[in-house]
Amino acid sequence: MNLGHYARRIVQRSNEMLNRAGLDLSRIETPGSRAAGLAFQWRRDPANVQRGAVVRTIEQGHAVRFFVADNSDLIQRYHLRGKFYEAEELALLAPWFRGGLFVDVGANVGNHTLYATLILGADRVIAFEPNPPALAVLETNIILNGLGDRVTIQPVGLSDRPGRAMVHLPYANLGGAALEVTDRGELEIVTGDSVLVDEPVAFLKIDTEGLEMSVLAGLEQTIRRHRPVMFVEVEDVNIPAFTAQCEQWGYRTETTYKRYPVNTNFLMVPQD
Incomplete structure (x- = not known):
């Protein structure tokens, strides 16, 4: 028996023993699919207990802690490396946010919320996130970073009218979760x-996987009253309607950033 085979047998036997003890063991990987550690979860844990990794890092001179519950998730795999996701887009915000209230619509696990508070120095953040798995990680990230007095979490989705919705989750990407408005939704x-x-x-950031036009319609009074700078992810099919609406409200396009083939990020600035 060669050494490699013997080592694999030891790992297999160890996993079998852990499973019999009621402990689930999974591999934690970096975005490059390299081993970064192991995650443990007891099967007897109550439903409200969530185990994962806590990553401590320094970003632009500020201490940041990320909670990683799912190492297969697109955004959390960046957090596992101690990095913010979409760093290029985040860098676009700094020149246009000068403190005050930052609103994060589609906060997911808190990538932009943490950046706004810890890096940009937002006085307060209101984070909207209805998706339960993402919401659990978001809440943990807020607690880990001691931001409970500066961040208010709203566990609801936004649209142009009140209602109910259900969520559709893609594989390994909580940030790609899409809401379907339906009376049957929870x-x-x-x-x-x-x-x-x-x-x-x-400042108003919106990332709602194609629902941005109905979300904006439900924010019209706020936009007209306070004239926030807006950073909005827009599905390409919605760009003509989006730019027309922003022109009507007196906004200009400061810059755009395109990471994915189906949508574009717009940084919109009021003209007055």
């Missing part, structure tokens, strides 16, 4: 205006 949908009616919004 998730709550509200308008952004109903939540932000008294909030002085300085």
Whole structure:
């Protein structure tokens, strides 16, 4: 028996023993599919117990902690390396955010929320995230970084009218979760205006997987009242309607960034 085969047998036997003990063991990988460690989860854990990795890092001179619950998830694999996801897009925000209230619509696990508070120095963040698996990681990230007094989480989706929705989850990408508005849904949908009616919004980030036009319609009063800078991911099929609506509201396109073939990020600045 060669050494490699013997080592694999030891690992196999060890896993069998752990399984009999009620412990699930899974491999943690970096975005380059290299081993970064092991994750443990007891089967007897209550449903509200979530085990994972805590990554401590320094970003632009600031201490950041990321909670990684699923190492196969696209964004969390970056966090596992101690990196923010979509660093190029995040860098576009800094010149246009000068403090105040940052609103994160489609906060997912908190990538932009953490960046806004820890790196950009937002006084407050209101983070909208209805998807339960992403919401659990978002809440943990807020606690880990001691941001409970600066971040308010709204566990609801946004649209142009109140209602219900269900979520469709793609494989290994919580950030790609899409809401389907339906009376049969378990998730709550509200308008952004109903939540932000008294909030002085300085910056508005929207990433809602194709629902941006209905989300913006439900935020019209807030946008007209406070004139926030906006950073919006827009499905390419919605670009003509989006730019027309922004022109009507008196906004200009400062810059765009295209990472994926089906959508484009727009940084919109009020003209007045």
